[in-house]
Amino acid sequence: MSSELRYGLHAVRAALEQPATQIISLWLDQSRKDRAIQEITELALEQGLDFYPVNREDLDSLVPGVRHQGVVAHCSAQPTFTEEGLFDLLDNLKAPPLLLILDGVQDPHNLGACLRTAEAAGVHGVIAPKDRAVGLTAAVRKVASGAAERVPFVRVTNLARLMRKLRERGLWLVGTVVKGGGSLYNTDLKGPLGLVLGAEDRGLRRLTAEHCDCLVQIPMQGAVGSLNVSVAAGVCLFEAQRQRGFDLA
Structure with a gap:
């Protein structure tokens, strides 16, 4: 063991x-x-x-x-949450699914922060590729402050293939980009949704972007070119929850 x-x-x-x-x-x-x-x-x-x-x-x-x-x-070591387990979870949800898909996040602090934010935003599962991406290390778990144990985290061999399967199940996949996308705030995020964010340095890979239904960007002011991936995840996830009528009760 x-x-x-x-x-x-x-x-x-x-x-x-x-x-x-x-x-x-x-x-x-x-x-x-x-x-x-x-x-x-x-x-x-x-x-x-x-x-x-x-x-x-x-x-x-x-x-x-x-x-x-x-x-x-x-x-x-905990048993890993499998792709089949993810689909079982989606089949039994009473609310529209909300997934966070991370394309190649390699920094453990960023992944830990994303998991913590995902739990706070009511995300049903976080998905990441097995290759060229960090997994659930001790550093990730510490930064996640317990969220790594409570939010299903799925690592997949072929991210593009999984995204196709999610689209076949009716999820709308929204990818985030720095430039060239529509406004996040003008995009309908209320239905079954997968928010797709790219790595810290290069953003979404071309194939990942091609498997998204639409691409959006976060409107920003000032000279900052892009946001940290965990910050961007928070902005996008809580905008989705705002549109869904997120209730403190």
């Missing part, structure tokens, strides 16, 4: 709260006595999980060079 280290308060707490995640070992900074660490300790005790109070230096050696926030967990 493969395993992985996870770190950060939100990521480890999310792992404790997910039945599918088996925590093998848990290490806590013994110098921290705050409420966040106490809550993680209580969750571990409820599950009968042994945990080890250690020095901060011990945690630094386990996950060097990162901000672990005083908690590290050794977990069995």
Whole structure:
């Protein structure tokens, strides 16, 4: 069985709260006595999980060079969410599907931020290619603040083929570009929807853009040429939710 280290308060707490995640070992900074660490300790005790109070230096050696926030967990790797699982999910939704499709995002902080934004915007699933794109690393999980455990994340071998299948199921695929697209705010985003965003440096690949139903851009002022992909994802997703009548209740 493969395993992985996870770190950060939100990521480890999310792992404790997910039945599918088996925590093998848990290490806590013994110098921290705050409420966040106490809550993680209580969750571990409820599950009968042994945990080890250690020095901060011990945690630094386990996950060097990162901000672990005083908690590290050794977990069995979660089963990946499959393409078939995605289609099952879509078939059982009561609301129009809302998907986020990321074409080649390689920076783990950007993917983590996209997952966090996706959960906040009510996205039903995030899709990314397996090649030349980051997966669910420990850094991604920490930045995602628990969203990586709660939002279905699907990595596919052939993104263009999956996009064709989504269109056959009635999803309208809207790709984002820096120039040459219609205004995001004049585009109907209320129905079954997949928002497609490109990589940090080069945007959408040609084949990906060709499999979109339409291309849009975010109207911007000033000299900034483009937005960070996670910021652009937030703008697009919350515009979709605004049009759908997103309700705080």
